[in-house]
Amino acid sequence: TTIFPKAKERNDDIYVITNSGDRLDVLAQQFYGDSSLWWIIARANNIGKGDLTVPLGKQIRIPFNFITIVSEYNQLNS
Numbered sequence: 001t002t003i004f005p006k007a008k009e010r011n012d013d014i015y016v017i018t019n020s021g022d023r024l025d026v027l028a029q030q031f032y033g034d035s036s037l038w039w040i041i042a043r044a045n046n047i048g049k050g051d052l053t054v055p056l057g058k059q060i061r062i063p064f065n066f067i068t069i070v071s072e073y074n075q076l077n078s
Helices: 024-032 035-045 066-076
Strands: 014-017 059-062
Touching: 024 035, 024 059, 035 059, 035 066
Parallel strands: none
Antiparallel strands: 014 059
């Protein structure tokens, strides 16, 4: 079983309004340089269960501290 850490809200998080064509993996590539980190954005916004699309026009949070979140993920799943 894979354990995903919580993406706690922080003051340095980024907020965006989704546009046509936005997907979790595309946003992860844009903000993190790695599309495989889509799960961080999904977890932070409680979306992406079985689908990488995001609702059009919805404000979503992009956790800025993704390196810390990935580190915690690795610790939880080692």
